[in-house]
Amino acid sequence: MAIEGKDEQAREPKIRLGMVGGGAGAFIGAVHRMAARLDDQFDLVAGALSSTPEKAMASGRDLGLDPERCYGSFQEMAEKESARPDGIEAVSIVTPNHVHFAAAKAFLEKGIHVICDKPLTSNLEDAKALKEVADKAKALFILTHNYTGYPMVRQAREMVENGDLGTLRLVQVEYPQDWLTEAVEQTGAKQAVWRTDPAQSGAGGSTGDIGTHAYNLACFITGLTLDSLAADLDSFVEGRRLDDNAHVMLRFAAKGSEKPAKGMLWCSQVAPGHENGLKIRVYGTKGGIEWVQADPNYLWFTPFGESKRLITRNGAGAGAAAGRVSRIPSGHPEGYLEAFATIYTEAAHAINARKKGVSLDKAVIYPTVDDGVKGVAFVEACVASSKKNGAWVKL
Amino acid sequence: MAIEGKDEQAREPKIRLGMVGGGAGAFIGAVHRMAARLDDQFDLVAGALSSTPEKAMASGRDLGLDPERCYGSFQEMAEKESARPDGIEAVSIVTPNHVHFAAAKAFLEKGIHVICDKPLTSNLEDAKALKEVADKAKALFILTHNYTGYPMVRQAREMVENGDLGTLRLVQVEYPQDWLTEAVEQTGAKQAVWRTDPAQSGAGGSTGDIGTHAYNLACFITGLTLDSLAADLDSFVEGRRLDDNAHVMLRFAAKGSEKPAKGMLWCSQVAPGHENGLKIRVYGTKGGIEWVQADPNYLWFTPFGESKRLITRNGAGAGAAAGRVSRIPSGHPEGYLEAFATIYTEAAHAINARKKGVSLDKAVIYPTVDDGVKGVAFVEACVASSKKNGAWVKL
């Protein structure tokens, strides 16, 4: 039991941060801001918070930004901030998917670090182009696959690495929601409108919005590479233009001479009773684990032939990887914002190491542009497989 | 809340019962006997309890049977019992799968009712032949898909029928176990040996043993008919001759003009942490439900847009179908044996109605030879699809 909490570390100067998107009414913008604040590593000083200039200005004012640093477009922000001596060092991109590419490119090319929401882009071509930009850039690119910030997800990954599960055989992952059970996009609900619009979201609906999270989580925890998938996608709601449910069978690449692992992925936005039901189970020759996002402070672990155990964040049985990203004693729950904040804090570690020219502590983990490309490739493979009546498609 | 229990009904004379299989060391035989006893509708009076005559005799003695009615083969039992004035009226068949067909045929042709363990037979040809026999026979055929006896499964079925879920869209069903994680069949564990032997089990391993249960349960609750499936089967354990894991995507037949429902089925015997993890979730336009076999007295129900509810067996919110097959007040758990006993008691209702020549109360439900044929067809479709690299196979 960790009965003592954790002090802030002796701290670096705060990193000057800008934000693209995230004006009034945009859920994820406020999340990014709280996440950036929690561990006190960032200072939000500029924004292009909306594509409508008046909204951008008003939102900036609400957030207490200097009006001079509230921009009408990300292009302008990239331009002007990079010219200031006190300009932003990093930028959060929290727009709909189709804007990610151009915005990220603009900042990376100015040497400004990018913290970008997922999925990486709205199509694979953009994703690959962005990877090229990012690989060449001097600035860092961090993708906010925020679930990887949960301490018990780190715990799960560490246990797999340690061999606690033996050779992996099965990965069962799902992310059901119910908020699109009815055609709310037709009544103007902002979150629903862009997520069901191919022009803004890309080819995937539920696959892009939440399937990518499930897929990323599976890869993050297991360290496996997906070889191929067979998908059956549906748009159950009359008139919906993107998938709102996906059934996917997974075949992972073999490791050495071992029989390759298999899996299933289910994501849905039409499953009444599920709010954000992200859940993953991994089974190997020596044990099985289960983690559920809604109850994130717990990891269930069954060593084969023994009793099931409940490992708690910072509690008995939790290891260094989980402890490193926990803030408070076990039994006091941390949640979604804390996990999101961990992505920001990992980003800060990376940015600070880069600034100081030192090598990054190996314990620091954050999702990269490569994870982003994989996610977009996953969406496109799902769509392709489904069009071919569920044929296996290589990743 | 049902605060009062339920009295036994004014009772019919007990039905004279025989048993084929179920001698010493056979788990399921003892289960059938307890199930037959619980509601006091049967009297076990004869047996061909083992294919080894001495074992058959010894097991019969242990059970207190008249030695004269302990037979060395089912053929002998069918012959002799049908010739006695006090001969058995019904027989339970609890052998490995490959014996079901011949045994059931022998008794049905003598006019003796058959209560048979699942899967129906070890191959589809036998299954269809048995159906033909059963359809012609004067005696009844009851298949012990015991999970259909759970009160909250009946509740779920009733709610679907009542339209509480609206139009069905999704069926997610799974039955993971972990007892075959290692190659226990190679060390002689009796339960494992025959279940992994194609000659005794048929073409399916986990698919036949537990996948059929999952499939039957899905159909029982939803009333849907499976149109086609795509399956990816594995034998993860080195040297295992039958599948120990199956990933299956499901497409149900359309009802009228509605978009047809889809689903996923997972069964596994190599998933550490699962004892008998049968679980089903069904989602429709108006709500979702969830039921878990290990905690069978609960049914979770979420009407879309409202709070999740916990319906308990015989408790507030439970309907007539569940109440009819409950024995004790809510809050006092009933379990696996009670559900199994319900299959026997439903069988007794059917047999008694047949004896008296009256029509059967419509509330009585039991799995039939048709359900059995469907189950075997499911197994063979899984195997066929998997051999064709997961192509869709029509049922």
Added chain:
Amino acid sequence: MAIEGKDEQAREPKIRLGMVGGGAGAFIGAVHRMAARLDDQFDLVAGALSSTPEKAMASGRDLGLDPERCYGSFQEMAEKESARPDGIEAVSIVTPNHVHFAAAKAFLEKGIHVICDKPLTSNLEDAKALKEVADKAKALFILTHNYTGYPMVRQAREMVENGDLGTLRLVQVEYPQDWLTEAVEQTGAKQAVWRTDPAQSGAGGSTGDIGTHAYNLACFITGLTLDSLAADLDSFVEGRRLDDNAHVMLRFAAKGSEKPAKGMLWCSQVAPGHENGLKIRVYGTKGGIEWVQADPNYLWFTPFGESKRLITRNGAGAGAAAGRVSRIPSGHPEGYLEAFATIYTEAAHAINARKKGVSLDKAVIYPTVDDGVKGVAFVEACVASSKKNGAWVKL
């Protein structure tokens, strides 16, 4: 994992059983009959099923009893059955509490074994008198504190005995229900009427009906002896004559030089949301456990400083005491009737050993007349303490 089930043991001849009480409409009578049947050790052959002779006869007929052995009173049954060569060897007493004493006495004095529902009697004087009778009798007296038949309760007791919890410090036990939240006894609900009537139930309402179960369970698992208690009893429902809620603080007797354990007991019949919420938690210097009757196949165990474990009936981590009274593999739930049946089967073991004049296997456990006296003393101490404004009362 127990992947194999358990065969019936080579069996003794069935014990001839009578029943007092338990006619139509009496919940607990049907429970006793199912419990007696499940393991096939008893044969119900006689009854005085109601104090109204016509009802007694009709109920007997419904149960298929020989009309000649359906008696109008327990006195007559004791008299006549003890005179028959094939008379009953044991009798189940399932009447309201105030009848227990006279009925048990009548049978014990005829050498007929008694299986009696709890609480032992409706007052302490009767309880002590009955103990005297039982101690002198040649026949056995078994009290159906049925929760002691649950495998995981046996597991808990075994773990305490083994020292897995270290020196015990705390016992938190509760049994909340909600069925008397409103004044249902005033509308004639049979179960409510006698339970709230001091003439039939004795001095305790919830304390007698369910508090005794909680108290018995606490003693059974911990092996501790209660030294004294302080109780605050209420009748929240207007016009109710017996307590419907009790808050009790517990002080156990010291063992050697150790600091004595303390505890709390709460029983209530006016706690909406609880059906039969019996739950016990025990904590010692080395660990803690938790068991919940509604989910009886699980025992939670936390060794101090380690992860919590979920021990399952017959599963990994469960010991011999639980395995001995389990019937089916882990993951297939057993319930209330199975636990109740275990009391009957333990009784059968004891009766058979007595018949054969052999010493009883030490693993056999059943609640005795002494447990019954303790239970009634507990109720009277609660009432006495509450009358003295919660002063500590010695047991």
Added chain:
Amino acid sequence: MAIEGKDEQAREPKIRLGMVGGGAGAFIGAVHRMAARLDDQFDLVAGALSSTPEKAMASGRDLGLDPERCYGSFQEMAEKESARPDGIEAVSIVTPNHVHFAAAKAFLEKGIHVICDKPLTSNLEDAKALKEVADKAKALFILTHNYTGYPMVRQAREMVENGDLGTLRLVQVEYPQDWLTEAVEQTGAKQAVWRTDPAQSGAGGSTGDIGTHAYNLACFITGLTLDSLAADLDSFVEGRRLDDNAHVMLRFAAKGSEKPAKGMLWCSQVAPGHENGLKIRVYGTKGGIEWVQADPNYLWFTPFGESKRLITRNGAGAGAAAGRVSRIPSGHPEGYLEAFATIYTEAAHAINARKKGVSLDKAVIYPTVDDGVKGVAFVEACVASSKKNGAWVKL
């Protein structure tokens, strides 16, 4: 379902904040700082972070404070900050209990708002004196009974107020922990040392540290006033000077002609398996609720005679009081820090209203000095009752 998140409100200038205590190694200091940051209403600018001046300075440096505003004592900080034009407007007091009184007094008398950790003081005399100071002061006093900031606690309170539970009858509250199961204070664990030291903590051990939380929560949700209590306190660990376990029976004051509610409170620091097991259940004539701190996004509600419901934070069935203090959509868990942050944000609302001379929005709720006095009175009543062998003591 709230599928949209919540924007920051158009914001007031940040409140300048100081901190007393909370230097390196002090768990609760870091918690207060994260809580103050999350909603961006405060700016930490000064500190007297340790009673050891060098530590105070070093800790301030780690936090990025201006060295000039890192003080060696709270007296100095009160003095100097109140003299600065840009001096702190509010101060957080996060020291051991015995320092609260003097520190709070010093700042209140300078017109600086105080946000103080609980319990209010280490004895009742100080508590009353502090109340007098606070009542006279122009500055506000906020006590961080942080559990009152959880959305579902607000939901519970709102439901009680709305009459959803009917007339309250029962309050069962508990706060078990296990971290003091062994004598860790004797091996120097900082958190344990002061909490088990009467000079620093006051008369109560577990009662002061966590019992006050449980008691406050019970009053907060129910709106009831405690009339009297009977307590049995123990120090199970050899050599421990303060209670590490308390069993308490509660009698609430009557409301009108209604039968007064009763309750039980258990707090323990020696219950293996519990990390921070705060749990409350409230029952009335019309329903019951249950809330558990470790799973704080859920509130269980059973309307009497209906199915149990699971109300989720921001989800279907949750009301305005919960929604007001939620930050993110339902299904994404909020935790301990968010609840703590809500106390800070409520404090900011109050401070800002005071600054602007407007009346405070009635929806704003925060614990006051009166709650603090009640808490200390509770601890002293527990100790007094226990000394009188559990006699009832009036509050």
